[in-house]
Amino acid sequence: MKISVLIPTYQRPQDLERCLEALSRQTLAADTIIVVARASDTATWSVLDNWQKKMPINPVIVDEPGQVKALNAGLKHANSDIIAITDDDAAPRPEWLSRIKKHFMENPKVGGVGGRDWVHQYGRIEDDSRNIVGKVSWYGRVVGNHHLGVGEARKVDILKGANMSYRRSAIEGIHFNEQLKGTGAQVHNDLCFSLEVRHKGWDLIYDPKVAIDHYPAERFDEDKRDELNITALTNAAHNETLALLRYYPPIQRSIYLLWAFTIGTRVTPGILQAVRLSLQGGKNAKTMFKAVQNGRRSARKRWRKK
Incomplete structure (x- = not known):
């Protein structure tokens, strides 16, 4: 099974550098790394020019703002059996891709796999723990906790955008919802996408060992971190x-x-x-x-x- 990694990025060259460095250290190398960026983001293109000499990077240009447009542009170029998605401010741990592939190989009913994102901010790593992760209750309460999940691999309702992967056959005909509001992050695009895959009858798996390190970076839109807008x-x-x-x-x-x-x-x-x-x-x-x-x-x- 071939694996593509999809990374949307915008004006975060140092974060992207760290992400690509982490992908270069994978125990199972990606067959293709698709990086979606704006044509005007010159700092990002400088990073890509350097890394294209070292890794199989497929750069994709997106002209419109917003993470959804970038993700959909990337999906059009993702032809591998597995499409792993992460953020530019993330650094997948060395066994990230090998653990993802193992889940898909072992169970043909698995349509998506995700895991824990270890959040680094304010000079520390969030090291709390939760057993309930990625669930939507019958009355509508959405529980994330992907950054705090512990325990064994299990079925969930939703995966987190910074650390999610999908079987290509499971997402045929599905795209990230372009009706979502927001000029940048477009919060809950991962919720929409996960639920569409679940609606088609596929299982989604959350495994804390499918881990990345996450360094929440500045957002260039109205949705500032830790600030009410x-x-x-x-x-x-x-x-x-x-x-x-x-x-x-x-x-x-x-x-x-x-x-x-x-x-x-x-x-x-x-x-x-x-x-x-x-x-x-x-x-x-x-x-x-x-x-x-x-x-x-x-x-x-x-x-x-x-």
Whole structure:
């Protein structure tokens, strides 16, 4: 089974350098490394010019902004049996590709494989642990925790964009959803894609040993890390809602929308969570609630027009 690695990148030459260096140390080398970049990103092209002499890199130009456009452009050039996707600010560990391939070889029902991303920030590595990873509850709560997962390999509902791979036959006819909002990261594009693969009947596997090191880098859009941005919050709520409306059957859609409006989460609050945040001194609780509901409302309108 041949393996392609797909990396979308934008204005992160030093991060991309680290990522390519990590890929050069894989115990199982990639057959092709597809790097998608903007034509105007000259610093990135300088990095690629150097690495093309050392590795089988296939550079792809994308003219439009946004991670979704970049990923879809890359998929058009990915002809291998397995397509492994990572971020430019990630550094896959040496056995990343060999462990991915092993899962696909052992079970023909496996459509996707992902693993833990060890997050490096603020001078430390996040080393907490969670057993529940990558699940979507029956009422609509999305649990990620991919960066904290421990235990054995198991089936999940969603994989994380920084560390996910797919069997090419499992994603035939699927592309990253270009209806998602956002000018850069377009949060939850991995949620949408994972659920589409699950909807086709394929298994998704999360294995903590399929590991990468993740160094969250600056984002060049409205979705800044660790900083509340109302536009980014509205976009995230829109994208999550659109993904779940596409995935759930009719009755569960209604349950999800009711839960999302009345309860929600601390990050995307409904009424009760907004009240709770307010009582705990959260100055932005009301603003967050409005932003989230605006995002969910726009997703419902878009869903009805499909």
